[in-house]
Amino acid sequence: MHGLYPVDHEHDIWQARRPPFLDAENLTAETVVEGVEAEYAHLRDEHGVEPGSALDAVFPERVMKAWEPYVIELVSRMDPRDVRMLLDRYKSLIVTNRTSTVREIGGIVRSRMRGFSGAPKTVTVLSAAVQDMRPVQDGTKIRVVFADQPDIVVDRVVNCLGNNTDYERTGHPLWNGLVNGHGYAQPQTKTHRGIEVGTHGQLVGADGEVARNLFCVGPMRQGDETTRRGRLGAFVFSIGTLRNQCFDTAMEVLRAVRSANGEERMDIPEGIHHCLVRSCDWIVDDLALPAGKPDATRLRERLLGYARATAYLNAVNYLQAQDRTERRKYRGILDDDLAQFGAAVSREFGFGAQQARRTVSMLTTLVEKHAVHNLCDITRLAGWDSQYGDQVKHAPKKDA
Numbered sequence: 001m002h003g004l005y006p007v008d009h010e011h012d013i014w015q016a017r018r019p020p021f022l023d024a025e026n027l028t029a030e031t032v033v034e035g036v037e038a039e040y041a042h043l044r045d046e047h048g049v050e051p052g053s054a055l056d057a058v059f060p061e062r063v064m065k066a067w068e069p070y071v072i073e074l075v076s077r078m079d080p081r082d083v084r085m086l087l088d089r090y091k092s093l094i095v096t097n098r099t100s101t102v103r104e105i106g107g108i109v110r111s112r113m114r115g116f117s118g119a120p121k122t123v124t125v126l127s128a129a130v131q132d133m134r135p136v137q138d139g140t141k142i143r144v145v146f147a148d149q150p151d152i153v154v155d156r157v158v159n160c161l162g163n164n165t166d167y168e169r170t171g172h173p174l175w176n177g178l179v180n181g182h183g184y185a186q187p188q189t190k191t192h193r194g195i196e197v198g199t200h201g202q203l204v205g206a207d208g209e210v211a212r213n214l215f216c217v218g219p220m221r222q223g224d225e226t227t228r229r230g231r232l233g234a235f236v237f238s239i240g241t242l243r244n245q246c247f248d249t250a251m252e253v254l255r256a257v258r259s260a261n262g263e264e265r266m267d268i269p270e271g272i273h274h275c276l277v278r279s280c281d282w283i284v285d286d287l288a289l290p291a292g293k294p295d296a297t298r299l300r301e302r303l304l305g306y307a308r309a310t311a312y313l314n315a316v317n318y319l320q321a322q323d324r325t326e327r328r329k330y331r332g333i334l335d336d337d338l339a340q341f342g343a344a345v346s347r348e349f350g351f352g353a354q355q356a357r358r359t360v361s362m363l364t365t366l367v368e369k370h371a372v373h374n375l376c377d378i379t380r381l382a383g384w385d386s387q388y389g390d391q392v393k394h395a396p397k398k399d400a
Contacts, residue, residue, distance in 0.1 A: 001125075003061075003100040004107060006054040016043065016066035022073060029082040032074065060097035068230030075227050080190050087191060087226075098233030133157060163219050163237075165193040175220075183207065184214060188223030193236075197224050199270060200252035201245060215253060217245040244376035251319075251372050255365065273369035276312070280304045283362045287355065299349055303359075306341055307367050315371040338364055 021027075021035025040063065049059050075083055087094070100106070115121040129147040136143045141153050164170055167179050168187045175195075178185040183206035185195045196204040201221060203214040222236035235241060272278050280303040289296040314334040321327035338360055346356035 002096045002106060003057045004110070005100045005102055006057055007103065009058060012062065014062050014066045016063060018070060019067070022070060027074065027078050027082075029078075029086055032078070032082075032086065058100060061099055064094075064098050064232060068232075071226065071230035071232065072228070075190055075230075080192070083190050084192050087193070095233040098235060165222065167195050167220065168192070178203070184211065188227070190227050191223035193223035193226070194220040195223075197221055201249040202252075213256065215249050217249050218242060221245060248372050248376045251368065255368075268365065268369075273366050274373060276304060276307050276367070276370055279366040279370065280307065280363075283359060283366070286362065287359065295349060299345075302345065302348070303363055307363060307370075310337060310341075311363065311367045312371060315368050316375070319368075319371055319375060 019035055019039040021031060021039065024031055024035075040060075043063055044059065047055070047059070049056050101109075109123060112123040113121060113125065126146070126149055128149040130144060131147050132145040134143050134145070135141070136153060141155060142157055144152050144154060144157065146152075164172075166187070167175055167185070170176055170179070175185070179187065179195070185203045186206045188194045188196050195216070197216060197220075198204060198210040201215045201217055203211045203216060205211065219237040225231045225236040225241060231241065269282065272282055280300050283303060284296050284300045287299075289299065311334075314330065314337060318327065318330035318334050321330050342356050342360040345351060345359060346353070351359065
């Protein structure tokens with residue numbers, strides 16, 4: 001069962017060491033299970049977790065969050081069949097430990113399981129495999145047949161088994177057509193949960209080509225959330241995850257619309273926007289300035305300095321604006337400042353109008369993508385070199 005959050009609970013983000021079992025040359029299912037058990041026991045001992053304590057209630061969730069960077073490595077190195085087997089076998093354990101419940105919900109369920117203040121117990125937990133369900137008593141009741149438990153007759157059955165994860169065998173006409181009919185999408189390779197997508201949710205076809213104009217957000221990206229960001233359990237399609245997917249995908253669609261309406265379309269290398277240094281290097285290379293020449297070095301430094309000190313901050317202010325008036329204000333600041341920067345670069349380096357416009361356009365796109373990436377990628381919160389380092393909590397050790 002899901003644990004209960006303490007009354008004064010806060011969602012801290014912790015760091016945890018890289019589990020030693022990842023140093024093994026080959027990661028089999030057995031070595032992973034044994035390694036996770038050993039490392040989790042080590043962390044409980046290191047932090048002095050007492051059974052039944054407030055820390056005990058949230059400790060599994062915080063450890064699993066801190067392990068997300070290592071999940072990415074783990075999944076990338078394991079055989080896909082082993083990944084799928086582990087996710088299937090330990091699904092309930094992962095889901096219930098990755099997040100707890102507030103007392104207004106979890107406390108009521110537990111009280112009904114125990115009985116309270118003289119009231120009878122009204123919730124019972126059975127661990128069994130369901131074999132069949134059939135209507136009885138003229139359809140007013142339902143008989144549930146278990147493999148190793150006596151049958152029970154109930155009034156209602158609520159199916160909480162979750163959404164369909166196998167898009168290869170989906171009965172939905174849309175996804176059946178996209179995956180099996182036309183090959184515009186394919187099941188997620190490593191986890192077989194959801195479909196394969198590009199960085200911004202673009203569908204990846206059966207031929208491996210990334211679609212330019214087909215995007216998706218939602219549960220169909222759950223396997224990608226695990227392999228790309230290390231998320232497990234309900235966090236592969238939580239509200240926060242869906243919000244970030246929608247934000248990132250919307251910005252990418254908007255850029256595609258702008259390009260179709262006359263702006264230059266640029267084939268930006270995958271992931272280059274994660275680093276402003278690489279972004280500025282790419283812009284200089286695109287402009288075909290001779291490598292190692294003073295002008296190329298000076299332009300690279302000029303672009304990077306402006307991106308870090310001004311453009312990035314303006315982009316974040318614009319993207320974080322809460323209402324239309326505020327957003328228009330920051331958009332105006334962003335556009336005016338970029339126009340001034342473009343004019344300055346044109347004068348300093350003798351660029352023509354088209355060359356200056358392309359330079360500013362590339363810088364604008366990459367800085368905006370960099371800002372969206374940082375605002376959306378929750379794994380950066382626990383990154384060792386993250387700009388959000390002051391939000392990262394270090395769990396108190398038992399001897400501290």
